Amino acid sequence: MKIVIAPDSFKDSLSAQDVADAIAQGLAQVWPQAQLIKCPMADGGEGTVASVLAACNGEWRRTRVRGPLGVAVEARWGWLAESRTAIIEMAEASGLQLVPPEQRDACSSSTYGTGELIRAALDEGAGRVILAIGGSATNDAGAGAMQALGVALLDVHNQPLPPGGLALANLSRIDLGGLDPRLAQVSFEIAADVDNPLCGPHGASAVFGPQKGASALQVRELDRALGHFAEHCAQALNKDVRDEPGSGAAGGLGFAAKAFLGAQFRTGVEVVAQLTGLAAAINGADLVITGEGRFDAQTLRGKTPFGVARIARQHGVPVLVIAGTLGEGYQALYEHGIDAAFALASGPMTLQEACADAPRLLSERAQDIARLWRVAAR
Secondary structure, rough: EEEOOOOEEEEEEOOOOHHHHHHHHHHHHHHOOEEEOOEEEEEOOOHHHHHHHHHHOEEEEEEEEEEEOEEEEEEEEEEEOOOOOOEEEHHHHHHHHOOOOOHOOOOOOOEEEEEHHHHHHHHHOOOOOEEEOHHHHHOOOHHHHHHOOOOOOEOOOEEEOOOOOHHHHHOOOEEEEEEEHHHHHOOOEEEEEOOOOOOOOHHHHHHHHHOOOHHHHHHHHHHHHOOOOOOHHHHHOOOOOOOOOOOOHHHHHHHHHHHHOOEEEHHHHHHHHHOHHHHHHHHHOOEEEEEEEEEEEHHHHHOOHHHHHHHHHHOOOOEEEEEEEEOOHHHHHHHOOOOOEEOOOOOOOHHHHHHHHHHHHHHHHHHHHHHHHHHHHH
């Protein structure tokens, strides 16, 4: 029996590799002779680089960069030497986890450090850069990243704009003269799990600004500032990508990556699946087990179980989900290649208890699934 184990991480608990290991341990208790293929996954958010490097024997790199509020941080990124591919999680340099809740500031946080990571990849000789753009603390439409790469954003007095999305309201001119020429020789891909536009009621500021510390008034001001930036970009670059899917991802970093770098937008799970060879692993399998921390209707927007199920469906392989919790509307996934879903908890427990005991619970649920499958096969 061949089983592919392709979960995402369980946020604040286990990495995707740890989840896969725990599930495999449980399955092996019932099916000791089974061929268990572990393929840790991600959807563009936290853990994307780790999943790819584990599957592709890549290497970690570390670069000292500016954090979202200007304080230096040491950010990790991935390097696949054979294909000269850099995999960058913007959250490593500009992520929400780098800012304590009481210090979160959507108006002045900057993606400058993410631009510095791109520059480090250029120094390494990258020919391809994959930007995983989930978990941002920023709402600057990627302006900071572009400044780090040589774009000058100037006010009416010909002075550089300060960091943050709100400052973009004062943009008067964009100077592309200092843009790093090496960028023209590199292909860029955006790996994300959201498809929001840059502006408007479904845009970066309105949807994600509040979780980054923006008040209702600041959301409106940021939305106008990002729209002003988009107008200037359209004039300077002779193209307007603000309404394209994914332009609002990571506080608008998706917009800048498309506009200035010509990046192609792809769902994060699609990118990771390609790099890890998931389709080849699933071909000929008897079962696929995937999972994530919370499995609900939002999974339909391109999260890992949805992406894994799409691939498995093409090969006619059934898919089961083990999740930390089953949220509202998860049953909708049954129309998209998921055959059954199981929650992790074995009884009443707090979130902290579930996170702490996740390896054991995953192993037990996997055993339960294997036993049920064995009975059904009789």
